[in-house]
Amino acid sequence: MVSNPNFSVNVRSVDGFQGGEEDIIIISTVRSNLSGKVGFLSNRQRANVAITRARYCLWIVGNATTLTNSNSVWRKVVLDAKERNCFHNAADEDKKLDQVIEDALFEFELLDDSASAFNKLSIRDMPERTTFSRAKTETNTCMIVFHRKPLTLWRG
Structure with missing residues (x-):
């Protein structure tokens, strides 16, 4: 954990974050392949932990094509973000x-x-x-x- 009087940065794996909650969460789902394989990210429990721990703001960084081709919850997350104009x-x-x-x-x-x-x-x-x-x-x-x-x- 890195902190100063104005903010703190906490870097953890999804498994290490279970039960935790922060104001802002930035998730790295960085994978890039045409087959849509997202490895451990396809685990629904890990995905649930990853996307439900932000109090105010959630940023997901990753390859949209890979996540969309994964046929996992991440596909739904990307499509939902595009639908709500939250995709950049x-x-x-x-x-x-x-x-x-x-x-x-x-x-x-x-x-x-x-x-x-x-x-x-x-x-x-x-x-x-x-x-x-x-x-x-x-x-x-x-x-x-x-x-x-x-x-x-x-x-x-």
Whole structure:
């Protein structure tokens, strides 16, 4: 868990989150394959835990094609999000996402002027490190991925 007086970031697996609840939940369902295989995400109990733990806001990051082709609860979630205009395609709608992230990092003084392109950021001086990384797939979809890695601020 990473925290300061204004917010905290808690990174856990779905299994480690059972019984927990947070104001905002960001779920990484990142899988990319044409066969629609979502692995452990197809487990209904895990999916239920993942999508029912947010008090106010739930963000699901993943490959919509893979999730839709999975014939699991994730297909219904994607279709429902599209129906309610809650679906956002990063490749189409968030072309300036890199610049927004970079501007925010400069504002919070996490990048200096020599670090022009945002690549990787770790929150420093915390026992468990939370890393944000920019990733581009073959379809130029930009997604934010949360994972643990023992690094400090660096460009790769």
